Amino acid sequence: MPNEIDKGRRDLDKVLRNPVKRPDSSVSLTRRTFLQRSLVTGTALGAGAASLGLLPLVNTIDVAQAAGESFRFAWVSDTHLYGPGVNERFVDKTVKAFKEIQGMSPSADFMIFGGDLAQKGRQDELQLGSDLLKEVKIKKLFIPGEHDWYLDMGAEWEKRFGGSPWSMDHKGVRIIGLNTIGHAPDYWTAKKMSPEERMGHMEALDGTVAGAWAGLGRPQLKWLSDNLAGWPKDKPIIVFSHNPLYNYYAPWNFWVRDWQEVQEILGPYSNVTNVHGHTHQVLYNEIGTMRSIGMLATSWPWPYAPGVPNLTTPMVRVDPGDHFDGVGWGSLTGGDRVENEYMMWRKDIFATAQADSGAGDEGNQVLNERIADKQWPY
Amino acid sequence: MKIKLSNRIGLLSGSFLIVAGVAVGLVASFSDTAQAHKVKHSPATLNAFDQVFMEQVRLGDLLFHGDPATQKKMGVTLSKTGMACAMCHPRAADTHPYEYPKFQEQINKFSTLRDITNWCIEKPNQGEKISVDSDAMKALEAYMYWSTRGSKLDPGRH
Numbered sequence: 001m002p003n004e005i006d007k008g009r010r011d012l013d014k015v016l017r018n019p020v021k022r023p024d025s026s027v028s029l030t031r032r033t034f035l036q037r038s039l040v041t042g043t044a045l046g047a048g049a050a051s052l053g054l055l056p057l058v059n060t061i062d063v064a065q066a067a068g069e070s071f072r073f074a075w076v077s078d079t080h081l082y083g084p085g086v087n088e089r090f091v092d093k094t095v096k097a098f099k100e101i102q103g104m105s106p107s108a109d110f111m112i113f114g115g116d117l118a119q120k121g122r123q124d125e126l127q128l129g130s131d132l133l134k135e136v137k138i139k140k141l142f143i144p145g146e147h148d149w150y151l152d153m154g155a156e157w158e159k160r161f162g163g164s165p166w167s168m169d170h171k172g173v174r175i176i177g178l179n180t181i182g183h184a185p186d187y188w189t190a191k192k193m194s195p196e197e198r199m200g201h202m203e204a205l206d207g208t209v210a211g212a213w214a215g216l217g218r219p220q221l222k223w224l225s226d227n228l229a230g231w232p233k234d235k236p237i238i239v240f241s242h243n244p245l246y247n248y249y250a251p252w253n254f255w256v257r258d259w260q261e262v263q264e265i266l267g268p269y270s271n272v273t274n275v276h277g278h279t280h281q282v283l284y285n286e287i288g289t290m291r292s293i294g295m296l297a298t299s300w301p302w303p304y305a306p307g308v309p310n311l312t313t314p315m316v317r318v319d320p321g322d323h324f325d326g327v328g329w330g331s332l333t334g335g336d337r338v339e340n341e342y343m344m345w346r347k348d349i350f351a352t353a354q355a356d357s358g359a360g361d362e363g364n365q366v367l368n369e370r371i372a373d374k375q376w377p378y
Numbered sequence: 379m380k381i382k383l384s385n386r387i388g389l390l391s392g393s394f395l396i397v398a399g400v401a402v403g404l405v406a407s408f409s410d411t412a413q414a415h416k417v418k419h420s421p422a423t424l425n426a427f428d429q430v431f432m433e434q435v436r437l438g439d440l441l442f443h444g445d446p447a448t449q450k451k452m453g454v455t456l457s458k459t460g461m462a463c464a465m466c467h468p469r470a471a472d473t474h475p476y477e478y479p480k481f482q483e484q485i486n487k488f489s490t491l492r493d494i495t496n497w498c499i500e501k502p503n504q505g506e507k508i509s510v511d512s513d514a515m516k517a518l519e520a521y522m523y524w525s526t527r528g529s530k531l532d533p534g535r536h
Contacts, residue, residue: 082460086459087459087460087461204443204464205464205465206464206468251469300461300466302466303466303467303468303471305471319484320466320484320498320501320502321501321502355536361472361477361535364476364530364535365474365526365529366526366527366528366529367469367470367471367525367526368524368525368527368528369469370439370469370525371435371439372439372440372443372445373439375436
């Protein structure tokens with residue numbers, strides 16, 4: 001596996017070293033304070049947050065682009081809900097995010113849910129998620145995560161939230177929702193796995209049995225290519241995906257295995273923004289002409305994997321004793337500017353020194369593949 | 379020594395039973411006393427030691443990933459939230475066992491890897507604290523060290 005990781009890094013390096021292929025606009029990182037309507041009007045939630053100094057500081061990625069009408073939307077993903085009564089903390093954080101999104105002023109045009117609503121893909125988990133989603137009255141869009149899918153191969157998810165990929169045009173922007181999770185190589189049939197066993201292997205991020213499950217697959221790559229065929233090369237595109245559309249860390253599927261084909265399709269377009277979940281951390285990268293923004297989970301933060309992109313300003317160390325720390329949602333604008341605001345429920349989001357960084361220990365850390373899940377069955 | 383190793387047998391399964399059985403035989407054949415190194419190590423001897431160690435890594439891996447059967451066998455409840463250690467620490471990332479012992483902010487005292495493991499079991503996972511020298515703790519420790527082998531030893535680092 002280390003050789004495969006090294007090869008992946010070399011492949012990515014070739015793309016990154018191409019001096020011609022970059023997003024066509026300058027990117028500047030700034031900060032400003034974003035006030036929720038609930039804070040301004042002094043509701044109990046707002047007053048409490050303000051008194052604790054928890055006004056969320058935000059990361060703004062300002063991108064100058066062709067003129068167009070800007071709009072705001074919200075991203076939530078990776079709620080990882082268990083069935084009722086198992087983990088109330090995850091429920092509390094999901095509710096908090098949904099209430100804040102509904103309280104945005106001015107209202108967001110839509111909310112995108114970026115996958116992993118459920119933890120084990122069970123009906124009671126998806127039902128709980130559906131119930132909590134009723135808090136959000138604005139338009140809702142959905143793409144699935146692997147935790148939503150591998151118990152029944154997406155049947156319940158698609159019944160509730162519709163299929164993917166999909167696309168829509170919104171205020172001059174082509175918006176695309178991909179399914180990067182539903183095209184895993186079949187690791188279950190030959191081993192005669194039950195649906196629960198299949199899901200169990202998918203449930204562990206560091207599992208070795210499900211392998212390189214993240215990808216678009218040939219039919220979806222063709223769909224993407226066909227979808228963009230008539231779209232002007234200089235007009236903005238926003239692509240939602242559960243997994244990042246580049247190679248960050250394959251062993252945790254912090255990638256899609258066919259990212260090079262994706263880049264071939266998106267490469268001719270000069271203004272592409274990929275917004276993704278799955279990584280549960282502050283993350284930013286530019287690959288060719290595509291900028292990529294990793295969003296927070298509401299459930300828990302993943303540690304940084306080996307090979308954090310150089311363009312990422314890592315998030316601070318968070319407090320594992322505070323289940324509201326290191327998590328949150330995202331508020332974004334699209335149109336003539338693409339902005340992302342990390343709505344993390346803490347004062348300081350970004351590390352200013354290595355000692356404050358969640359990635360700060362990486363220099364000393366070597367990680368190795370687990371062994372126990374290779375022996376079938378447990 | 380012999381009795382303790384035999385106890386491990388109860389936790390083994392499948393092909394591991396045969397391999398570890400040989401391992402126990404080899405290790406036990408040295409002596410029941412604390413003597414060691416009276417006979418030169420052979421490749422078979424080293425392999426036997428390795429088998430004993432890797433069985434603990436395997437058990438630790440299963441505990442770390444929340445396997446219910448292994449928890450039940452070992453009499454521990456490491457989480458009541460549905461979460462497992464590996465959900466925040468895939469491949470044992472950010473457990474950094476090579477940094478211990480050190481001052482641990484959460485506990486507000488000089489701590490070992492076992493101390494912070496228990497803190498994680500009790501606080502984020504809302505599970506039941508385990509004895510610091512229990513079989514489950516040793517297996518968890520074996521898994522975390524093995525998973526981060528090759529990392530730079532740097533005790534005290536925060």
